[in-house]
Amino acid sequence: MRQLARDLAALMKPNITLLVVITSAGGLWMAPGALPPLPLAVALLGTLGVVVGANTLNCYLERESDKHMARTKGRPLPAGRLSARGALLYGLTLAALSTMALWTWVNATTALLALIAFVSYVWVYTPMKRLSPQAVTVGSLPGAMPPLMGWTAVTGSIDAPGLALFGVMFVWQIPHFIAIAFYRQREYERAGLKTMPSAYGHTRALWHSLLWSLALVAVSLTLEPLGVAGRLYSSLAALLGGGFLAYSLAGFWARQRNAWARRFFVYTLVYISLLFAALVVDAGPMGPAAHLPLPPTPPF
Numbered sequence: 001m002r003q004l005a006r007d008l009a010a011l012m013k014p015n016i017t018l019l020v021v022i023t024s025a026g027g028l029w030m031a032p033g034a035l036p037p038l039p040l041a042v043a044l045l046g047t048l049g050v051v052v053g054a055n056t057l058n059c060y061l062e063r064e065s066d067k068h069m070a071r072t073k074g075r076p077l078p079a080g081r082l083s084a085r086g087a088l089l090y091g092l093t094l095a096a097l098s099t100m101a102l103w104t105w106v107n108a109t110t111a112l113l114a115l116i117a118f119v120s121y122v123w124v125y126t127p128m129k130r131l132s133p134q135a136v137t138v139g140s141l142p143g144a145m146p147p148l149m150g151w152t153a154v155t156g157s158i159d160a161p162g163l164a165l166f167g168v169m170f171v172w173q174i175p176h177f178i179a180i181a182f183y184r185q186r187e188y189e190r191a192g193l194k195t196m197p198s199a200y201g202h203t204r205a206l207w208h209s210l211l212w213s214l215a216l217v218a219v220s221l222t223l224e225p226l227g228v229a230g231r232l233y234s235s236l237a238a239l240l241g242g243g244f245l246a247y248s249l250a251g252f253w254a255r256q257r258n259a260w261a262r263r264f265f266v267y268t269l270v271y272i273s274l275l276f277a278a279l280v281v282d283a284g285p286m287g288p289a290a291h292l293p294l295p296p297t298p299p300f
Helices: 002-011 014-030 037-061 084-105 108-128 135-155 160-183 185-190 196-200 202-220 231-253 257-282
Strands: none
Touching: 002 037, 002 084, 014 037, 014 135, 014 160, 014 257, 037 084, 037 108, 037 135, 084 108, 108 135, 135 160, 160 185, 160 196, 160 202, 160 231, 160 257, 185 196, 196 202, 202 231, 231 257
16 A cells, blocks of 8 residues: 555656646635635645646656656556556546636636646646657646636636746746756657657757747736836846856856756756745735736636
8 A cells, every 4th residue: 555655646647747736726815705614625625636646647658658768667557566457447537627617716827727737737738749859839728827827716807917937837837847857868868758859869959948048038027017027026037037148148158068957957856846935925915916906806
């Protein structure tokens, strides 16, 4: 039973799931208004369930390619500790029940966003990784949904502030995953997965990283004008964004590119953690978002 519990936890990809929960909770916290306890709990647990279901099906679809990478060959499916059919049923059931719960106890908009995130991650992004390096752009769509889902759970509508939160997460993921692709390039190639460094060459991949980093800084600075955050957040976003750009530029001159990519990858995690921490502090119940207009009708 202990091994089964560990294997089920591995299927959910804990690091990814933790980031999803944090950003979803951030969207709930920053949105104007508040949810009663039951819809609030369902919003968080429903989002968690959809993500765990999607990650499980990702593991199911990639169980053969996972055998060729050091960091994934020990996962439950490639290692043979869990059956593929069981993982398939578990992932589908969990995602379906979670989406239905969001529809029933939160609102239709949030449930629809959850469905879009699930389908795009499992049935578009996962198979596309073998076909095109642009899969990373497609995969950023479901990865950016949680803060928008948190926002819509409260407001019931997709509006500019919620889209800005979505935009920050969407744009951040691309240089983040390009960094991973640099230092794990050989593993990805053995597994038959297409990445920008392998398909486009290092220089072109670095340009992609730099341009998306510039877009990230621009999008992150829209939250104060949109009334979601204040000066504290904007000051930190500008400072952290400068560091992000510096790391992106450093890749062009790095003699040991793998070492640079690892450092850049770590910085991307530090960046997004501190950015959302600043948002939570600066955009709490008494912050700028508290003064945004509430939706005209209840979202559930």
